[in-house]
Amino acid sequence: MVVxxxxxxxxxxxxxxxxxxxxxxxxxLTVLTHARSGDALHRITRFFKLSGAPDTLIAALPSRLRVVETELERPRLGLSGNDFQKLADGLDAIWHSAGSINLEDDLARLRRINVEGTRHVLELAAAGHRNPAVHHVSTAFVAGARREGVAYEDELDDTYGFENAYERSKYEAEVLVRAWSRAHDRPVLVLRPSILVTDLPPHPDLPSHPLQVIERILQDSLRTAGLAGPGIPGSSRPEIRLVGHPHGHLNLMPVEDAAEVMVRLAGRPPSGGVDTYNVVHGHDVPVPTIVALLERLVYLNLDVVARKPDDASALESLLDFYPGFTAYLSHRRRFDDTRVRTLFGPSTTGFRVDLDYLWSGLGPRPATAG
Ligand SMILES: NC(=O)c1ccc[n+]([C@@H]2O[C@H](COP(=O)([O-])OP(=O)(O)OC[C@H]3O[C@@H](n4cnc5c(N)ncnc54)[C@H](OP(=O)(O)O)[C@@H]3O)[C@@H](O)[C@H]2O)c1
Incomplete structure (x- = not known):
């Protein structure tokens, strides 16, 4: 049967x-792309080329992919009633991976994309006469501002609040998914990856990953604070004190492995309700490793301190404007992935995410052509 x-x-x-x-x-496959956001097929093709896909696969992309332009925040994803119904009726499964991961965005905008967007995708699933399966990409960070202990796969509550509006919007989207599953008596697969990383070198034609965004924030802050870079003779590396925990750790998951685990999970028979999985690495990365990486990338020294300094410099005050970035340096919680490990064995990723791995995906600067 063709699915x-x-x-x-x-x-x-x-x-x-x-x-x-x-x-x-x-x-x-049908790709539901972001309307008026650039030529999706061209961007997809660029990724396949830059990630070393075989020429035969690249050449076949235009015939294997059907592109439908959509807008998450609009009813019926911005499609006419007729087009929406035709799309829905042709589907056996819907993967919902679109969203905003912008930690700097305000809650209203994040809600429009992440919560209302999910509502519209669920309406597509409800409309399809073949009852398409729903695979919803959430985040392990729906666990919110709980900084210690263990975050389990079945938990979903807002007791601890959230580090930023992004986490809250993803939490609200999951609440919506659970309510939809109950109301329609339909199964949903909820996938909660941790912070996604890669060792594929950065390139202007590729989407950036969260650590690249942090690097940009630090670079922008340095520039705004008017601090000298390494090219200026006699300049010394600026010092920044950031609140964190010396034994803090974060879970960073190679994005290629996350995709593999997610697709394997989607291939399993659903339980009938909402099946939630933490898609995480078996070993967390210590905060000092992340600090060492940032010091390699950006011309500054980072000092992790226990509390906010009373005499914050202009640069330190500037960085306070980025909610949820510095908060993560205090995290010491672990994401439980017993359900994934029970299905697929002790470790889904055979290697540790270390400084060298992270550097490969961030450090070496690419040529812009090619
Ligand atoms: N990256 C991570 O570390 C991470 C970790 C945990 C969970 N997640 C979750 O994984 C999912 C994918 O994240 P990502 O890292 O792939 O994010 P991303 O690189 O920013 O990609 C977001 C995707 O959503 C599309 N999109 C954004 N706004 C849209 C709109 N209004 N209408 C239609 N499409 C829209 C974008 O299209 P354009 O590019 O054309 O705008 C893009 O394809 C998200 O649900 C995120 O919450 C990500």
Whole structure:
């Protein structure tokens, strides 16, 4: 039987990997792309080239992918009633990976994309006469501002509050998914990856990953504070004190492995309700490793301190404007992934995410051509 699958967010950092993995088992796919956001097929093709996909696969992309332009925040994803119904009726599964991961955005905008967007994708799933399966990409960070202990796969509550509006919007989207599943008596797969990373070198044509965004924030702050860079003779590295925990750790998951685990999970028979999985690495990365990485990338010295200094410099005050970035340096919680490990064995990723791995995906600067 031919199973027809649609994917939102296929041009994104994760969506591109999901797309590549799904193309190993599906002859054709529908990609629900972001309307008026650039030529999706061209961007997808660039990724396949830059990540070393075989020429035959790249040449076949235009015939294997059906592109439908959509707008998450609009009813019926911005489609006419007729087009929406036709799309829905042609689907057996919907992967929802589109969203905003912008930690600097305000809650209202994040809600429009992440919560209302999810509502519209669920309406597509409800409309389809083949009852398409729903695979919803959430985040392990729905666990919110709980900094210690263990975050389990079945938990979903807002007791601890959230580090930023992004976390809250993703939490609210999951609440919506659970309510929809109950109301429609339909199964949903909820996938909660941790922070996604790659060792594929950065390139202007590729979507950036969260650590690249942090690097940009630090570079911008240095420039705004008018601090000298390494090219200026006699300048010394600026010092920044950031609140964190010396034994803090974060879970960073290679995006290619995350996509592999997610697609394997989607291939399993659903329980009937909401099946939630933490898609995380078996070993966390210590905060000092992340600090060492940032010091390699940006011309500054980072000092992790226990509390906010009373005599904050202009640069330190500037960095306070980025909610949820510095908060993560205090995190010491662990994400439980017993359910994934029970299915697929002790470790889904055979290697540790270390400084060298992270440097490969951030440090070496690419040529812009090619
Ligand atoms: N990156 C991570 O570390 C991470 C970690 C945990 C969970 N997640 C979750 O994984 C999912 C994918 O994240 P990502 O890293 O791939 O993000 P990303 O690189 O920013 O990609 C976001 C995708 O969503 C699309 N999109 C954004 N706004 C849209 C709109 N209004 N209408 C239609 N499409 C829209 C984008 O299209 P354009 O590029 O054309 O705008 C892009 O394809 C998200 O749900 C995120 O919450 C990500």
């Amino acid at each position: 027809h699958v649609a994917l939102t967010g296929a041009t994104g950092f994760l969506g591109l990997r999901l797309l590549r993995r799904l193309l190993t088992t599906h002859a054709s």
